[in-house]
Structure formats: structure tokens, C-alpha cells
Amino acid sequence: MTFTVNAENKSFGGWHKQLTHQSSSTQCQMQLAIYLPPEASEQNKVPVLYWLSGLTCTDENFMQKAGAQKLAAELGIAIVCPDTSPRGEDVADDDNYDLGQGAGFYVNATEQPWAKHYQMYDYLVEELPTLIEQSFPVTDQRALAGHSMGGHGALVIGLRNPTRYTSLSAFSPIANPVDCPWGQKAFSSYLGDDTSKWRQYDASELMTDCQQPLPTRVDQGLADNFLVEQLKPEALERAAKKSDYPLQLHRHEGYDHSYYFIASFIEQHLRFHAEHLKR
Amino acid sequence: MTFTVNAENKSFGGWHKQLTHQSSSTQCQMQLAIYLPPEASEQNKVPVLYWLSGLTCTDENFMQKAGAQKLAAELGIAIVCPDTSPRGEDVADDDNYDLGQGAGFYVNATEQPWAKHYQMYDYLVEELPTLIEQSFPVTDQRALAGHSMGGHGALVIGLRNPTRYTSLSAFSPIANPVDCPWGQKAFSSYLGDDTSKWRQYDASELMTDCQQPLPTRVDQGLADNFLVEQLKPEALERAAKKSDYPLQLHRHEGYDHSYYFIASFIEQHLRFHAEHLKR
Numbered sequence: 001m002t003f004t005v006n007a008e009n010k011s012f013g014g015w016h017k018q019l020t021h022q023s024s025s026t027q028c029q030m031q032l033a034i035y036l037p038p039e040a041s042e043q044n045k046v047p048v049l050y051w052l053s054g055l056t057c058t059d060e061n062f063m064q065k066a067g068a069q070k071l072a073a074e075l076g077i078a079i080v081c082p083d084t085s086p087r088g089e090d091v092a093d094d095d096n097y098d099l100g101q102g103a104g105f106y107v108n109a110t111e112q113p114w115a116k117h118y119q120m121y122d123y124l125v126e127e128l129p130t131l132i133e134q135s136f137p138v139t140d141q142r143a144l145a146g147h148s149m150g151g152h153g154a155l156v157i158g159l160r161n162p163t164r165y166t167s168l169s170a171f172s173p174i175a176n177p178v179d180c181p182w183g184q185k186a187f188s189s190y191l192g193d194d195t196s197k198w199r200q201y202d203a204s205e206l207m208t209d210c211q212q213p214l215p216t217r218v219d220q221g222l223a224d225n226f227l228v229e230q231l232k233p234e235a236l237e238r239a240a241k242k243s244d245y246p247l248q249l250h251r252h253e254g255y256d257h258s259y260y261f262i263a264s265f266i267e268q269h270l271r272f273h274a275e276h277l278k279r
Numbered sequence: 280m281t282f283t284v285n286a287e288n289k290s291f292g293g294w295h296k297q298l299t300h301q302s303s304s305t306q307c308q309m310q311l312a313i314y315l316p317p318e319a320s321e322q323n324k325v326p327v328l329y330w331l332s333g334l335t336c337t338d339e340n341f342m343q344k345a346g347a348q349k350l351a352a353e354l355g356i357a358i359v360c361p362d363t364s365p366r367g368e369d370v371a372d373d374d375n376y377d378l379g380q381g382a383g384f385y386v387n388a389t390e391q392p393w394a395k396h397y398q399m400y401d402y403l404v405e406e407l408p409t410l411i412e413q414s415f416p417v418t419d420q421r422a423l424a425g426h427s428m429g430g431h432g433a434l435v436i437g438l439r440n441p442t443r444y445t446s447l448s449a450f451s452p453i454a455n456p457v458d459c460p461w462g463q464k465a466f467s468s469y470l471g472d473d474t475s476k477w478r479q480y481d482a483s484e485l486m487t488d489c490q491q492p493l494p495t496r497v498d499q500g501l502a503d504n505f506l507v508e509q510l511k512p513e514a515l516e517r518a519a520k521k522s523d524y525p526l527q528l529h530r531h532e533g534y535d536h537s538y539y540f541i542a543s544f545i546e547q548h549l550r551f552h553a554e555h556l557k558r
């Protein structure tokens with residue numbers, strides 16, 4: 001088996017498993033988690049929702065805090081939560097929370113000291129789904145979702161690989177990273193100063209020219225401290241208008257950037273993906 | 280206002296609030312959390328489920344990991360999660376996780392150096408509900424639940440104060456602490472060597488002689504690493520048999536001691552309490 005199972009917990013009749021494996025993309029041990037609903041078996045493979053987490057998170061935050069397992073069990077959907085960056089003593093890092101380990105931004109870094117290990121885009125687009133589909137009773141029907149930095153990752157990866165996913169969703173995504181401090185800091189470090197290279201990792205830029213749209217849902221809390229400076233859902237909205245992209249953007253009075261917001265609306269995201277995964 | 284609100288997050292249309300206040304029982308600042316369902320108002324006060332957490336926990340574990348808010352919002356029940364001990368630089372502590380801060384065992388300590396601050400029993404039975412009912416739109420209809428050390432606390436406090444609660448429940452409680460290592464260590468430290476004083480804090484001992492039973496539900500995972508040495512639900516079962524106590528004890532194949540277990544069955548506990556809180 002490709003994966004080492006470090007822990008497993010029964011959950012709503014299915015199983016949460018925390019896994020590690022050696023990644024050829026990131027050239028280090030990667031940790032992740034999978035939730036398998038009760039019905040998953042070799043005779044009854046289930047589709048997968050990949051969840052990309054935000055800054056400072058690991059595979060654990062979503063599995064422990066989103067309250068997604070109950071509905072995933074009911075709907076018969078597996079969930080895979082990768083880590084947010086490569087990790088380890090040999091992996092380049094930064095003292096700040098928004099760069100380096102825990103802050104991979106789901107890109108393929110081209111600059112030093114990041115380029116060797118920070119290849120999260122390749123890891124997520126190709127390597128991880130292949131390994132998951134070889135190792136667990138799941139189909140190649142994939143949905144993609146995420147929060148904040150992970151919302152950015154989900155939208156970018158989905159927009160660039162529309163044949164690989166049935167549907168996309170994001171909570172509070174960094175929707176226009178080329179135009180906000182988090183994105184500018186990460187992209188200048190990982191991708192260098194040539195801002196023309198940043199465009200391929202910006203959901204609003206990609207959506208502006210999108211030719212092959214996917215069903216896409218975004219939820220944003222209006223009491224989110226990062227809304228104005230970092231998240232900019234209005235840029236995504238403008239892009240969708242330009243390309244006539246079927247973006248469902250929902251704004252919610254009073255909700256913030258925390259997992260309390262995600263938990264409150266994760267059922268809607270799971271039902272949204274279930275509809276498209278079943279097509 | 281008695282409480283300082285340190286943080287608040289909208290959750291399922293209601294509000295999670297993290298609070299601090301100066302406690303007269305424990306003579307220190309206590310942190311806690313409350314979840315208020317959307318319908319709670321001065322014109323429509325709601326009943327309260329008090330949740331007591333396990334070793335090493337704070338007010339945060341249950342609120343973040345149990346996934347209880349969705350159903351609490353639907354059923355119109357507030358949830359209060361106190362901390363598991365007094366805390367602070369002036370508060371006695373121990374290097375081990377199972378004694379001192381984070382491990383108050385919900386007793387009134389009589390021994391040094393614990394007696395000054397470790398008065399969690401009085402804090403929970405009298406002080407905290409009084410303050411909560413003065414400060415928030417809640418009634419004096421109370422249910423009591425907990426996990427592990429908190430399951431012990433919930434059963435003991437409920438059994439000793441049957442007029443103050445409508446119903447009790449526990450996940451994986453330390454059911455017979457006088458007869459397990461965790462309980463013996465805590466009780467000898469907090470209550471001294473006279474084991475006759477321990478009895479009043481042992482759910483199985485109290486249930487054996489119980490004259491005024493409350494509706495009580497206990498859930499226990501059979502893959503729980505602590506089951507045999509520390510938890511001993513069979514002692515509670517024997518006690519219930521002796522006193523003809525209406526204990527509902529549910530054992531679950533494959534589930535462990537984690538919040539993945541709690542999340543899987545919290546709906547059943549909330550519905551159980553809702554039935555009795557509405558009487």
C-alpha cells in the first residue's frame with residue numbers, strides 16, 4: 001500500500017483515516033486524511049470530494065471542525081483532505097504564518113528556496129488523485145472545494161482542469177490573489193517578480209477567460225475580517241459576468257472567517273456536489 | 280454584565296460566544312463558551328444543555344468538534360461549555376495531564392495545594408447556572424452531559440442534584456472512578472486518603488442507592504482504548520440494576536474515545552434531552 005495509516009476512527013458508520021505517504025511531487029512525506037462513508041467498498045466505489053484548507057491548517061481542521069461526515073455518510077461521498085504545504089526539517093520555511101510550511105498556496109514554486117518541495121499544484125492535480133483511486137474504493141468522479149487559501153486553490157485547480165472535476169465550491173476564497181497582500185507575498189516568493197506568471201494561479205483572472213465552466217458555488221461571510229483587503233469576491237463576480245460563467249455567489253450577513261461559518265453551510269456544499277457527482 | 284465576551288461567531292443562525300468571568304467558587308478567571316440558538320430572546324427563553332468536557336479539554340473542544348450547533352439551533356436549546364478546571368499562574372498545577380489544570384474532575388477539593396481554587400462542583404452546581412440564567416435569554420430548565428472525565432462529572436452532579444436537571448447523558452464516562460487509576464489519582468490528590476469521602480463523587484456508587492432517578496443515557500464505544508482500565512460502564516450497569524435505575528446504556532462496535540465518536544451520536548443525545556427539557 002502506498003499509504004501508511006497512522007490513525008483511524010469510526011465516524012458515522014464510516015471511517016476517518018489519517019495517512020502519510022512519500023510524494024514524488026513534493027519530495028517529502030505528506031500527511032492527509034480520508035473519510036470513507038459506510039457504503040464504500042470494492043463493489044460499490046464512491047466519488048470523492050477533495051477539500052483544500054486555509055493558511056496554517058493541516059489535514060485535521062476540516063475533518064475535526066466542519067461537521068461534514070454525517071452528510072458524506074448519507075450521500076455516499078468520500079472526502080480527502082490533503083495538507084496545505086510540504087513539511088519537514090528539510091523543507092524551506094518562513095517565520096510568518098502566511099509563507100512556507102502551512103502556506104503552500106497550491107502552486108508549483110519556481111523560485112528558491114521553494115522550488116524543490118513546493119509543488120502542491122502537481123501534487124493535487126495528478127499525483128494524489130491517482131494514488132487515492134488506486135488505494136481506496138473510490139471512483140474518478142471528483143469534486144473540489146476549499147476555504148480561504150484553499151478556496152483559491154480549489155477554484156484555480158478546477159478552472160484549469162475542468163475535465164477532472166464535476167463541480168467546484170469555496171468558502172471565503174482568496175478570489176483575486178494577484179491583487180491582495182497574502183497573494184502578492186506568496187506569489188512573489190514562490191513564482192518570482194514577473195507578475196505575468198501569477199495569472200495562472202488567480203481565480204478571477206482565469207474565470208474572466210473561461211471557456212469550459214463547471215458548476216461553481218462560493219459562500220462568503222460579511223463579517224469576515226479578511227473580506228475587503230484579502231478575499232475580494234467582487235473580483236470573481238466581475239470575472240463571471242465577463243465570461244458568462246455560472247457562478248453561484250452567496251453572501252451571508254454576520255458570518256466570519258471561522259469554521260463556525262463553514263460548518264453552518266457545509267451541508268449545502270455537499271448537496272451541491274452530490275447533485276453533480278451523480279450525473 | 281458578569282461575563283466579558285472575548286469572541287463571538289455566528290453559527291447556524293445563532294451565536295457562539297466565548298466568555299470569561301471572575302468566579303467566586305474557584306477564585307480565579309474562568310473561561311467558558313455558550314451557544315445561543317437563533318430563537319433565543321428575552322421573549323422566548325430557551326433551556327440549556329450544560330456540557331462537561333474531558334481531560335485536557337477547554338471550553339473549545341466540544342464547540343469546535345462535536346457538531347452540536349446544527350441540531351441545537353433546530354431544537355432551540357442553548358449549550359454551555361465550562362472549562363475543565365480553574366486555571367492561571369496562581370492556580371496549583373501538576374506536570375501530568377490527568378491532574379491539576381485541565382483535570383479538575385468536577386469535585387470540591389479539600390486537600391492542599393488544591394483546595395483554594397479546585398471547587399468545580401460548587402462552580403457548576405450553583406454559581407455558573409445562576410450567572411448564565413441572569414445574563415442570557417435562557418430558562419432554568421437544565422440538561423447535563425459530558426465526555427469521559429466530563430461524563431463522570433455530569434452523572435455525579437445530576438445524581439446528587441436531581442431537582443436541578445431534567446435529564447443526564449454521557450459519552451464514555453469514567454463510571455466508577457474510585458476503582459480506576461485516573462479516579463484514584465485525582466481523588467487521593469483532591470480529596471485525601473480517606474476513601475469514604477470519594478464515594479460522593481462516584482457515579483456507580485451514587486446510582487446504587489439512588490432514590491430519585493433522572494432519564495439517563497450513556498454511550499460507550501467498544502474500540503475505546505480506555506474502556507477496560509478506566510471507564511468501566513459495567514459498574515454503572517450493575518448499579519442501575521441494583522436500584523432499578525432507568526439507565527439507557529448503548530455500546531457501539533468500532534467507536535473509540537475521540538470526538539469522532541461524540542459527533543456520530545450527539546444528535547441522539549440532543550434529541551434525548553430535548554424530549555425531557557420540553558416536558
